[in-house]
Amino acid sequence: MNTLHFFLENRAQIGELTLEHIWLAGFSTLIAVMIGVPLGILITRWPAAAKSVIGSANIIQTIPSLALFGFLLPAPWIGARADRLAILALALYALLPLIRNTYAGIKSVDPAVLEAGRGMGMTDRQILWQIELPLATGVILAGIRIALVLSIGLATIAAAIGAGGLGEFIFRGLAMVDNSVILAGAIPAALLALIADFCLGWLERKLSPG
Amino acid sequence: MGSPTAELAVEFRDVSFRHASSRNEPAQSEAILSGLTFSVRQGETLVLLGRSGSGKTTTLKLINQLLTSTGGEILVQGKPLNDWDIIQLRRSIGYAIQEVGLFPHFTVERNITLVPHLEDWPKERIEPRLRELMHLVGLDEDLRKRYPRELSGGQRQRVGVARALAADPPILLMDEPFGALDPITRLELQREFLALQKKLQKTVVFVTHDLREALMLGSRIGLMEAGELMSISSVDQFKHSQEPLVRQYFEAFEGIV
Numbered sequence: 001m002n003t004l005h006f007f008l009e010n011r012a013q014i015g016e017l018t019l020e021h022i023w024l025a026g027f028s029t030l031i032a033v034m035i036g037v038p039l040g041i042l043i044t045r046w047p048a049a050a051k052s053v054i055g056s057a058n059i060i061q062t063i064p065s066l067a068l069f070g071f072l073l074p075a076p077w078i079g080a081r082a083d084r085l086a087i088l089a090l091a092l093y094a095l096l097p098l099i100r101n102t103y104a105g106i107k108s109v110d111p112a113v114l115e116a117g118r119g120m121g122m123t124d125r126q127i128l129w130q131i132e133l134p135l136a137t138g139v140i141l142a143g144i145r146i147a148l149v150l151s152i153g154l155a156t157i158a159a160a161i162g163a164g165g166l167g168e169f170i171f172r173g174l175a176m177v178d179n180s181v182i183l184a185g186a187i188p189a190a191l192l193a194l195i196a197d198f199c200l201g202w203l204e205r206k207l208s209p210g
Numbered sequence: 211m212g213s214p215t216a217e218l219a220v221e222f223r224d225v226s227f228r229h230a231s232s233r234n235e236p237a238q239s240e241a242i243l244s245g246l247t248f249s250v251r252q253g254e255t256l257v258l259l260g261r262s263g264s265g266k267t268t269t270l271k272l273i274n275q276l277l278t279s280t281g282g283e284i285l286v287q288g289k290p291l292n293d294w295d296i297i298q299l300r301r302s303i304g305y306a307i308q309e310v311g312l313f314p315h316f317t318v319e320r321n322i323t324l325v326p327h328l329e330d331w332p333k334e335r336i337e338p339r340l341r342e343l344m345h346l347v348g349l350d351e352d353l354r355k356r357y358p359r360e361l362s363g364g365q366r367q368r369v370g371v372a373r374a375l376a377a378d379p380p381i382l383l384m385d386e387p388f389g390a391l392d393p394i395t396r397l398e399l400q401r402e403f404l405a406l407q408k409k410l411q412k413t414v415v416f417v418t419h420d421l422r423e424a425l426m427l428g429s430r431i432g433l434m435e436a437g438e439l440m441s442i443s444s445v446d447q448f449k450h451s452q453e454p455l456v457r458q459y460f461e462a463f464e465g466i467v
Contacts, residue, residue: 112307112308113311115307116305116311118276118300119305120305120324121299121300131313
């Protein structure tokens with residue numbers, strides 16, 4: 001009852017922080033897609049680099065998130081504002097599933113199909129856009145889904161450096177030892193993750209060939 | 211697009227191909243093909259017959275440059291391969307392989323009209339061509355919106371043949387196109403191929419390991435073994451050849467052919 005009361009009383013702020021949260025997680029995932037997908041494609045063309053690129057993304061993911069925020073703090077321009085910092089850190093985390101899934105998705109295309117395309121006189125670009133990417137769409141979307149859900153969860157920690165988002169309620173609630181306040185951050189964040197997961201899962205099924 | 215008056219559609223002059231097993235020791239690389247010299251006349255069906263690993267598919271892929279020879283010279287329509295634009299070369303050579311080669315995310319119609327689309331044909335030209343091709347290979351027009359997985363093996367193979375013929379290429383390369391079919395459907399498609407070939411008079415290079423298929427479809431048969439062309443002769447000559455390897459084939463197929 002207490003919790004419900006708190007929710008209703010603070011609905012304006014919950015809404016505001018939710019929007020902020022969506023902005024942090026959404027924008028960072030977008031940046032990660034714009035970097036991770038081309039990078040994933042690139043390393044299918046350049047196998048020598050595949051191991052080191054995926055390995056580097058792997059290493060980034062092992063850095064504890066709070067520590068990563070701290071490492072990025074001295075960076076020029078980025079470090080000047082907490083939300084820039086948070087978006088960059090979240091984007092770095094989201095890179096691994098995107099690079100890995102793009103790479104794996106393209107690599108999983110049947111070599112016989114590719115050879116047929118080449119034998120029929122398709123250019124490399126046509127093979128990429130008309131065969132490889134459409135056939136890898138499902139796996140790439142699965143990567144985007146993992147990245148987005150991961151970002152929504154991790155974005156709660158961004159509040160620790162003052163970047164806002166639903167984490168603010170969680171940290172405030174922890175300090176106040178008040179479950180209602182924690183839940184005001186945790187429930188919307190969990191709902192966001194579920195909604196994102198559902199929507200992208202639906203899109204994945206819709207767009208997957210076969 | 212080459213000289214249409216060239217008497218030979220494809221010509222191999224002492225062609226060899228080897229896979230580099232190690233980049234540092236080219237001398238150690240494995241020879242896949244050696245000393246290949248033969249030609250394919252305009253309008254004939256040359257069947258390359260041989261067991262798995264004899265190099266017949268490799269030979270086929272040298273023609274449309276999916277593989278590049280490591281020695282000798284190959285001419286297509288009287289023009290050395292080096293003088294061809296590789297994309298143009300491939301688009302003027304139809305390529306049909308076993309059913310796996312269809313694009314699983316394309317409909318029948320999109321699969322068949324792939325090369326016309328690549329060549330930017332206008333819509334008004336593609337549509338009648340599509341109908342013509344589906345009719346030609348015996349596909350019901352209702353199937354045009356289906357995906358390959360929704361077709362039978364025989365239908366898929368017909369799509370493969372229609373796709374290879376789409377832009378009316380003078381040369382067709384066929385790599386065991388009927389290999390994955392049940393015996394009855396295979397015979398049906400072989401018969402249709404013969405009828406089609408009588409009508410279209412394409413230059414065909416056809417790869418198979420099936421002696422019966424070779425005798426049925428070929429104008430001439432080239433017998434390959436361990437990367438070399440052992441003999442090349444008309445079907446009649448082939449039937450009466452006393453060469454031990456040819457006899458071996460007939461013995462292996464005894465009672466079937």
